[in-house]
Amino acid sequence: MIKINRSNPANSTRSRIYKAISQRGETSRQELAGLLALSMPTVLQYISSLIDDGYIKTTGQFKSVGGRKAEKLVPVADVKTAVGLEITKHYVNLVLSDMLGNILYHERVYESFRPESFYFERLGRMVSAFLKEAGGFPERILGCGIALPGNIDVDANLLVFSHTLDIVRSPLNLFSQYISLPCMFINDANAAGLAELRNWEKQPLVIYLSLNDSVGGSVFIDGTLYQGDHFRSGEFAHTHLHPGGIPCHCGKRGCVEAYLSAWALAEKTEGRLDVFFEKLEKEDPEILVIWGRYLDDLALFTNSLCTAFDCTVILGGYVGGYMDVYMADLQKRLAAQNVYNIDAGNVKPCRSQRKAAALGAALGWIDQFIETI
Numbered sequence: 001m002i003k004i005n006r007s008n009p010a011n012s013t014r015s016r017i018y019k020a021i022s023q024r025g026e027t028s029r030q031e032l033a034g035l036l037a038l039s040m041p042t043v044l045q046y047i048s049s050l051i052d053d054g055y056i057k058t059t060g061q062f063k064s065v066g067g068r069k070a071e072k073l074v075p076v077a078d079v080k081t082a083v084g085l086e087i088t089k090h091y092v093n094l095v096l097s098d099m100l101g102n103i104l105y106h107e108r109v110y111e112s113f114r115p116e117s118f119y120f121e122r123l124g125r126m127v128s129a130f131l132k133e134a135g136g137f138p139e140r141i142l143g144c145g146i147a148l149p150g151n152i153d154v155d156a157n158l159l160v161f162s163h164t165l166d167i168v169r170s171p172l173n174l175f176s177q178y179i180s181l182p183c184m185f186i187n188d189a190n191a192a193g194l195a196e197l198r199n200w201e202k203q204p205l206v207i208y209l210s211l212n213d214s215v216g217g218s219v220f221i222d223g224t225l226y227q228g229d230h231f232r233s234g235e236f237a238h239t240h241l242h243p244g245g246i247p248c249h250c251g252k253r254g255c256v257e258a259y260l261s262a263w264a265l266a267e268k269t270e271g272r273l274d275v276f277f278e279k280l281e282k283e284d285p286e287i288l289v290i291w292g293r294y295l296d297d298l299a300l301f302t303n304s305l306c307t308a309f310d311c312t313v314i315l316g317g318y319v320g321g322y323m324d325v326y327m328a329d330l331q332k333r334l335a336a337q338n339v340y341n342i343d344a345g346n347v348k349p350c351r352s353q354r355k356a357a358a359l360g361a362a363l364g365w366i367d368q369f370i371e372t373i
């Protein structure tokens with residue numbers, strides 16, 4: 001959903017070197033030459049220019065393994081920053097991210113969405129107040145990424161539809177008109193997937209399943225977001241889990257969203273998902289039954305994904321954040337369903353925090369900037 005400016009070919013070697021330093025945390029000129037198959041004079045030239053521009057710095061030396069000690073090279077994390085917003089029905093998450101995806105400052109502001117100018121003005125004031133609170137250097141901010149719960153067509157400048165916000169064909173610049181930074185837009189599950197993927201080794205295919213109040217997802221091929229023909233790749237919400245089953249707010253019956261959304265659990269505890277999991281931990285009999293059904297449905301759906309694509313499926317969103325301790329139970333249910341009799345180890349709980357969508361939106365700016373270094 002983000003338009004990425006492709007790198008200037010003349011600078012792509014510099015960008016590759018920067019990315020390698022950024023991903024490794026600390027490295028040396030010698031290691032980079034081997035890793036990227038570059039000559040030492042080329043590495044020396046680009047490292048020198050990256051240091052001059054303030055993107056990396058030297059910090060001490062590695063222990064000697066014979067011969068001269070190699071100098072440590074590390075990225076300068078806050079040379080640039082970006083703001084990320086996650087707009088939900090009831091609140092806005094705001095983060096300030098550095099170049100490495102570290103969250104420098106975070107706020108959650110409870111403001112219910114209304115498709116009215118009052119709300120959009122409030123959004124602008126919210127970002128200004130956030131920047132004031134966050135401090136730092138305004139001139140270093142690349143821009144603001146906005147994650148929205150819905151189908152986004154950047155080329156047409158439209159939020160095509162959002163069941164969560166209950167709007168259709170809404171111009172994207174309505175959301176950014178009062179924000180003083182340049183803005184780019186991304187679907188919330190795509191943003192959360194982008195943030196989550198930074199915690200994992202690169203894999204050929206990964207599906208991120210977002211179990212929020214709405215169910216979404218994102219698909220990554222060789223680490224790159226696959227958006228589909230109509231920007232709808234990974235929109236699992238209204239695929240059918242139980243045809244003819246319980247009604248979904250989309251007007252159909254038996255959709256994944258009706259069974260696997262965070263709300264499907266939280267509605268049993270007055271909208272509080274944290275209370276649901278507290279009661280589950282205390283083995284509340286009614287909650288145990290609901291959770292057992294949820295795990296069966298989650299196993300059914302993830303089994304379909306694993307069988308179809310034979311890839312890693314990451315469980316994210318609000319529910320994903322609680323899944324770690326329930327994975328053994330889920331995997332038993334998955335193994336019972338899988339005809340290939342595998343151990344269902346391809347399904348993993350997410351590693352990132354609940355700010356993932358806002359962070360992913362900010363990372364759109366960071367990733368775009370890195371391509372131009």
Ligand SMILES: [Zn+2]
Nearest residue numbers: 238248250255
């Ligand atoms: Zn539906």
